[in-house]
Amino acid sequence: MSPADTEPRQDGPARGRPRSEAVEHAIIEAVMTLLEDGLPLAEISVERVARTAGVGKATIYRRWSGKEELFVDVLRAAEPPDPELPGTSMRDDLVVLLEALRRRGLAGRNSAILHHARAQMKSSPNLWAAYHNTVILPRRRLGLEVLRRGRENGELRTDVDIELLNDIVVGPLLVRTVLRPDADLPDDLAERVVDTLLQGLRPANG
Amino acid sequence: MSPADTEPRQDGPARGRPRSEAVEHAIIEAVMTLLEDGLPLAEISVERVARTAGVGKATIYRRWSGKEELFVDVLRAAEPPDPELPGTSMRDDLVVLLEALRRRGLAGRNSAILHHARAQMKSSPNLWAAYHNTVILPRRRLGLEVLRRGRENGELRTDVDIELLNDIVVGPLLVRTVLRPDADLPDDLAERVVDTLLQGLRPANG
Numbered sequence: 001m002s003p004a005d006t007e008p009r010q011d012g013p014a015r016g017r018p019r020s021e022a023v024e025h026a027i028i029e030a031v032m033t034l035l036e037d038g039l040p041l042a043e044i045s046v047e048r049v050a051r052t053a054g055v056g057k058a059t060i061y062r063r064w065s066g067k068e069e070l071f072v073d074v075l076r077a078a079e080p081p082d083p084e085l086p087g088t089s090m091r092d093d094l095v096v097l098l099e100a101l102r103r104r105g106l107a108g109r110n111s112a113i114l115h116h117a118r119a120q121m122k123s124s125p126n127l128w129a130a131y132h133n134t135v136i137l138p139r140r141r142l143g144l145e146v147l148r149r150g151r152e153n154g155e156l157r158t159d160v161d162i163e164l165l166n167d168i169v170v171g172p173l174l175v176r177t178v179l180r181p182d183a184d185l186p187d188d189l190a191e192r193v194v195d196t197l198l199q200g201l202r203p204a205n206g
Numbered sequence: 207m208s209p210a211d212t213e214p215r216q217d218g219p220a221r222g223r224p225r226s227e228a229v230e231h232a233i234i235e236a237v238m239t240l241l242e243d244g245l246p247l248a249e250i251s252v253e254r255v256a257r258t259a260g261v262g263k264a265t266i267y268r269r270w271s272g273k274e275e276l277f278v279d280v281l282r283a284a285e286p287p288d289p290e291l292p293g294t295s296m297r298d299d300l301v302v303l304l305e306a307l308r309r310r311g312l313a314g315r316n317s318a319i320l321h322h323a324r325a326q327m328k329s330s331p332n333l334w335a336a337y338h339n340t341v342i343l344p345r346r347r348l349g350l351e352v353l354r355r356g357r358e359n360g361e362l363r364t365d366v367d368i369e370l371l372n373d374i375v376v377g378p379l380l381v382r383t384v385l386r387p388d389a390d391l392p393d394d395l396a397e398r399v400v401d402t403l404l405q406g407l408r409p410a411n412g
Contacts (some may be wrong), residue, residue, distance in 0.1 A: 115294050119388070122328075157409045164378070168402060171377020172370065179380060183373070196366050196374060200406025203363045 007062055010137025027053045031074045035113045041120040043072060043128070072130045075121065078114045082139070083198055091194060097143055098173050098190035105177025105185055143170060169197060212373055218242055233259045237280045241319045247326040247333070270391060278336045281327065284320045286313050288345070296356025297400060303349055304379050304396035305322060311383025349376060 030053035034044050046067055050057045066072040083100040085093045108115050121127045143166050150156040156165065172193050176183035235245045236259035240250050252273055270276040289306040291299045313404045314321050349372050356362040363372065378399050382389035 035291075095298055134317045139235070154409060157402075157405075160398065160407075163397065163405060164395075164402070165380040167381045167386075168399065168407070171379075171381045172373040172386060173377075175377045175380055176210070179384060189370075191371065192366065193374065196363075196370070197403070198407050200408075201362055201366075201371060201374070201404050202406075203360060 006124065013192060021161060023053075023055060023059060024063060027055065027063070027070070027072050028077050029053070029068065032078065032113055034072075035117055041124065046070070068124075068126045068130045070118075071121070071127055072103070072134055072141075075114070075117055078107075078111065078117065079135075080104055080137055082142075085142075090146055090155040091198060093146040094143075094169060094194045095190050097139075097146065099171070100139075101170065101173040102185050102189050105181075108177070109181065121180060125189060140166070170193070172194065213218070220224060225391060227281045229259075229261060229265060233261065233269070233276070233288075234280050234283050235259070237276065238284065238291060238319055241280075241323055247323065247330065252276070261401075274330075274332045274336045277323070277327070277333055278283060281323055282319070282336060284317065285330070285341075286310055288348075291352065294371050295358060296352055296361040299352040299355075300349075301396050303345075303352065304375070304399055307370065307379040308395055309378065311379070311387075315387065353395055374394060375400070393412075 030049050031044060034048065034052060035041070044067075046057055046060050050060055053060075060070065080103045082099065083096045085096055087093065108118060120173060121131055126204070144162055146167070147156060147162050147165050149160070151158055173190070176185060176189075189200070233255060236255050237250060240258060241255065246361065250273075252263055255276070256266055259266075268309070270279070273399050286306065286309045289302045291302055293299065304369050314324060327337055350368055353362060353368050353375070357364055357368070379396070382391060382395075
């Protein structure tokens with residue numbers, strides 16, 4: 001990353017007032033730089049971020065209510081973007097959702113910043129709650145929504161509750177990404193899990 | 207728990223030399239008492255355990271190589287015992303294995319000691335590794351073994367690898383017990399998960 005990326009841009013005719021988006025970007029990049037330098041989240045104050053980004057503390061507080069809210073945006077910026085659902089079938093939507101979980105797992109393994117930020121986040125109840133509410137919960141709602149549509153379309157059995165079906169669908173990916181960080185995450189994992197689940201574990205008859 | 211339970215027994219004719227099992231019990235109970243008093247694992251030294259149990263440090267080191275090994279035995283003592291597999295079918299064995307995971311989850315919610323000990327264990331890489339090797343790994347091997355037998359008996363499809371099938375089977379229970387500690391753990395959860403997985407998520411045809 002070039003130094004220019006971490007500084008608020010001062011370009012354009014309206015001198016002295018950088019565009020809001022560029023400032024936000026600079027602030028988020030400042031936190032990432034500090035994390036990259038090995039600073040634990042607990043030691044990264046709003047003041048320190050402001051200094052690193054070359055902005056005033058008020059500039060940060062105008063955009064985020066506090067450190068927690070800012071860090072959640074940093075984690076979101078470092079993570080793969082949320083997937084676009086194809087909407088062609090429940091099966092295809094589920095594959096895309098699980099593929100996003102797989103990529104999220106790979107990102108956590110390949111990015112030292114993301115890995116440390118996530119680990120540290122879990123030791124801060126406030127930060128964890130903010131992350132849970134803004135990142136995990138919407139993703140979970142999306143999964144439940146896909147299953148509900150599948151049930152309406154006749155793609156899904158109707159005798160098991162949607163919450164349990166969701167845990168059955170995301171379970172294997174969460175086990176491999178969150179609980180067993182050394183587990184295999186092959187390219188076709190999402191597809192194999194979804195198709196195995198849809199067909200069932202009994203041998204195919206006929 | 208009565209005070210007598212936490213002291214090495216001095217009963218029986220052979221005065222002064224309590225039975226080995228009673229001493230082990232007393233030492234494990236001493237750690238539990240300290241955890242119950244709210245001491246973090248990091249602050250519980252072998253010396254402190256010895257003092258609480260009323261034994262010498264050497265008595266502890268004769269039985270455990272160190273603090274980590276002792277704590278793993280404490281965690282095991284506090285957890286529900288490993289299940290006996292009925293062996294009547296893969297389906298029945300899987301239900302028993304998942305029911306053990308469900309009970310383990312319930313125990314972690316209902317026992318403050320267990321809850322704190324597990325949480326603290328995760329922040330000690332040595333302790334976590336010891337726990338993983340002596341508690342989690344054997345359980346995982348047992349699950350893989352049950353699936354292998356099921357595959358040989360024709361109860362399980364043969365076109366998906368056993369490791370992935372195991373993650374599919376344990377996934378929903380691990381999600382509900384480890385990742386979502388507020389999730390429902392109804393009595394019939396193990397049975398519902400296993401039967402849903404065996405049948406598949408597609409609507410039953412015919």
